[in-house]
Amino acid sequence: MEKSKIKIAFLSVFHPFRGGIAQFNTELFKALEAKSDISAFNFTTQYPELLFPGKTQFVDNKDLAPHFETPRILSSVNPFSFIKTAKAIKDFSPDVLISSYWMPFFGPSLGMVCKRLKKTTLNISIVHNAIPHEKRLGDKMLSGFYFKQQHGFVTMSETVKNDLNTLIKNPATLLRPHPLYAQFGDLKDKNASRLKYGIKKDQKVLLFFGFIRKYKGLDLLLEALSHCREDIVLLIAGECYGEFSEYQKIIHENQIDSRVFSHIRYIPDSEVSDVFSASDVCVLPYRTATQSGIASIAKFYQVPMVVTPVGELPNEIIPNQTGIVCESSKPIHIAQAINDCLDAMKIFSGRLKDEKDIHTWENFANAILSFSGDLKV
Structure with missing residues (x-):
């Protein structure tokens, strides 16, 4: 029976x-x-x-x-x-x-x-x-x-x-x-996805994805971007809880207007694959954190991560294999981790695929x- x-x-x-x-x-x-x-x-x-x-x-x-x-x-x-x-x-x-x-x-x-x-x-x-x-x-x-x-x-x-x-x-x-989230569709052509957001083929693209809230540290990432080399740009894709003007002020004060591509709106499921396909590194510059759904999406798309050393974020990656943990949440240390991550892209690809098959x-x-x-x- x-x-x-x-x-x-x-x-x-x-x-x-x-x-x-x-x-x-x-x-x-x-x-x-x-x-x-x-x-x-x-x-x-x-x-x-x-x-x-x-x-x-x-x-x-x-x-x-x-x-x-x-x-x-x-x-x-x-x-x-x-x-x-x-x-x-x-x-x-x-x-x-x-x-x-x-x-x-x-x-x-x-x-x-x-x-x-x-x-x-x-x-x-x-x-x-x-x-x-x-x-x-x-x-x-x-x-x-x-x-x-x-x-x-x-x-x-x-x-x-x-x-x-x-x-x-x-x-x-x-x-x-x-x-790991798999419902958003497969990776798309990187250059075609970048074209949708006005990003050039030869630029290195950082991604800040999801709802924009104070604890998620977008302000820290914007400060960090000003310390990164000129070919590194930032794609912001998500709805802001509060006013985006405070972040726009940081962008203007650091003279990085041309390096920030802001799409301040809710990103529907049908667009998530484009956002991650266009990106080289997903950055989680959080002030506080538990586990992260954003990290799960990044792992599915095999996009390496740069994370701050708070909460559970360091455990979301295998250091120097699937991403980099910043020395601290200071913008200068976030910038250094971004540079290190971009320099080690070839190392990450194989291990990221292994992560995708487990969870x-x-x-x-x-x-x-x-x-x-x-x-x-």
């Missing part, structure tokens, strides 16, 4: 919400779908518009991101929806409830749903950040409430695992590296399923 598949409810943000968490959830859902009876439960409201710092929370009609239809049921700010969501999940009768966690703001909504399922369902949290990059009063209380409703945790870095240990006693934890979504899903078998309600 064939063994019945484990039944999983997956509660988090999915399409039509955009961004790294929704993309992560979609890829993990697809990997788990092949091995379980799984159903997704989506948000109706992620952030109230007044609290959202970007232009929109949703993909547009032209976005080709892979997705599937999900019931949109949970509002982060409507307590009645917490009860409704818990009932809908109970009616599905899952063995396991997986939820993704990345900000204390979602502690009450996700936590209340998990609390109502806790006695009958195995609750597993995928923790992207246990402690937020930009801290606020009440963070520990909100996160702590959510974490107390879980039977097990999946983390993708030692940093997050250690942070989790400061918030909850003896958590059952599975540590697995962030899988698959299938392996990640298998690890979660195995971990769930070791836990008890």
